[in-house]
Amino acid sequence: ILFIVTIQVRSETLEDDLLFAPGGQLNMKMGQAKPQRFLLYDVNPGEGFNLRRDVYMRIANLVKKLQERDNWVLVLPPWGRLYHWKSRNMQQVRIPWSTFFDVESLNRHVPVVEFEDYMKITGEGAIDEHVYLQSYKEGWTNGKWEERMHERECNDPPTYQKNGEGKYRGWYWGYSEAYARNFRCLSIQGSAGDLAPFLTKNITARSVMIDRAETVLHDTFGRSDYWEARRSLRFAKPLRDIGDEFRRTYLDSSDSKDKTPILDDWREMKPTAGSAKGGPYIAVHLRRQDFARNNRKEVASLPKAATHIKKKLKELKLKKVFVATDAPASEIDQLKVHLKGYEVYNYIPPRTVHDRFMDGGVAIIDQWICAHARYFIGTGQSTFTFRIFEERQLLGFDTKMTYNRFCGDGEPTDCDPPSVWAVVY
Numbered sequence: 001i002l003f004i005v006t007i008q009v010r011s012e013t014l015e016d017d018l019l020f021a022p023g024g025q026l027n028m029k030m031g032q033a034k035p036q037r038f039l040l041y042d043v044n045p046g047e048g049f050n051l052r053r054d055v056y057m058r059i060a061n062l063v064k065k066l067q068e069r070d071n072w073v074l075v076l077p078p079w080g081r082l083y084h085w086k087s088r089n090m091q092q093v094r095i096p097w098s099t100f101f102d103v104e105s106l107n108r109h110v111p112v113v114e115f116e117d118y119m120k121i122t123g124e125g126a127i128d129e130h131v132y133l134q135s136y137k138e139g140w141t142n143g144k145w146e147e148r149m150h151e152r153e154c155n156d157p158p159t160y161q162k163n164g165e166g167k168y169r170g171w172y173w174g175y176s177e178a179y180a181r182n183f184r185c186l187s188i189q190g191s192a193g194d195l196a197p198f199l200t201k202n203i204t205a206r207s208v209m210i211d212r213a214e215t216v217l218h219d220t221f222g223r224s225d226y227w228e229a230r231r232s233l234r235f236a237k238p239l240r241d242i243g244d245e246f247r248r249t250y251l252d253s254s255d256s257k258d259k260t261p262i263l264d265d266w267r268e269m270k271p272t273a274g275s276a277k278g279g280p281y282i283a284v285h286l287r288r289q290d291f292a293r294n295n296r297k298e299v300a301s302l303p304k305a306a307t308h309i310k311k312k313l314k315e316l317k318l319k320k321v322f323v324a325t326d327a328p329a330s331e332i333d334q335l336k337v338h339l340k341g342y343e344v345y346n347y348i349p350p351r352t353v354h355d356r357f358m359d360g361g362v363a364i365i366d367q368w369i370c371a372h373a374r375y376f377i378g379t380g381q382s383t384f385t386f387r388i389f390e391e392r393q394l395l396g397f398d399t400k401m402t403y404n405r406f407c408g409d410g411e412p413t414d415c416d417p418p419s420v421w422a423v424v425y
């Protein structure tokens with residue numbers, strides 16, 4: 001019986017392509033294949049790009065766990081409608097992951113598929129179960145946090161509503177044809193992996209969407225499975241190429257000179273800490289916009305940031321600084337005035353690059369250039385900075401050349417340095 005069912009389910013060619021387990025091994029032996037199940041997810045609309053990357057890792061490792069039982073595939077939620085992506089004259093919605101990330105690399109960790117391919121495979125935009133994660137209305141038990149999970153009434157009226165045809169409609173990444181057949185709220189305190197029994201025992205549906213996935217934590221933080229998910233999250237090659245070209249042209253930086261070679265398969269890349277030298281420039285990530293407007297104590301004024309940069313340039317006997325920032329041009333000009341006598345670079349995308357890769361791609365190019373500098377200084381509490389720290393770890397930089405940040409105006413000049421997370425292979 002299993003054999004017959006399997007053949008029916010696998011009639012689509014695209015689906016046949018997906019019969020690969022992590023590592024690329026074929027996952028089907030006659031009579032043993034299990035029907036595919038699909039895990040979709042989404043994140044609170046207000047969250048930024050780099051926290052979303054972290055949530056991806058949590059869900060990817062949930063899928064890894066689910067794969068021990070069933071043939072689960074992770075459906076990548078299209079990118080779009082992000083608060084920080086403000087450039088006009090471009091449609092920043094329904095963006096596939098392949099625009100920003102190397103999907104083949106993701107697939108080496110867990111099987112993934114773009115949402116549009118999922119719709120082709122299943123033949124429609126339907127999701128069987130939409131599970132909306134929420135906190136407990138009553139808060140923690142006796143003021144104590146403990147792991148727990150219960151299906152509950154929704155705390156707030158859901159924005160997903162059932163129409164006359166019994167379909168739940170709402171925001172599915174800008175695809176008007178997408179809908180859910182069922183909708184439920186699940187109160188949870190715990191990590192992503194805690195959802196595994198619920199998904200394998202309580203739900204038998206073929207496709208399940210976990211909404212508000214940021215609610216669940218990493219199963220293990222900083223251990224090897226955390227880093228495997230992180231290592232698989234490689235930027236798309238065209239974006240890395242653009243960053244590399246900028247390094248060569250303006251920063252006298254190349255992988256061979258800087259000792260930052262990239263192997264095609266991330267699983268084979270395990271550089272020792274300190275092996276990377278980096279290009280002859282300092283890179284900084286200066287988070288402004290909402291960080292500066294909200295007077296966060298971690299934000300340094302431009303003169304204070306410039307003083308820090310000059311001190312380091314002198315110490316390291318370097319002349320060039322690359323500035324990644326979301327600051328308006330007027331602030332970049334001010335910073336350049338404060339850094340007079342030094343070569344200050346920032347990446348301004350040509351129109352063709354901006355049109356093709358949009359604000360998300362330009363930010364990645366900035367991160368990639370920062371990742372290759374001799375020395376890096378970031379902004380405290382910014383996930384954009386955190387992802388650069390990790391990228392540098394994976395290239396083999398010494399933590400001392402990476403885990404540095406500006407001290408905000410509201411902090412002493414010897415403010416606490418960022419926490420160091422060593423890569424575990």
Ligand code: GFB
Nearest residue numbers: 046047048049050051084324325326362363366382383384
């Ligand atoms: O990535 P992100 O979540 O980092 O959000 P934070 C910041 C976004 O601003 C990036 C743009 O994804 C970019 O679109 N951006 C910031 C930059 N820095 C740069 C840069 O150096 N270069 C370029 N090209 N773009 C969190 C937000 O931001 O801060 C939360 O996610 C919230 O929504 C919180 O606002 C206060 O962790 O820095």
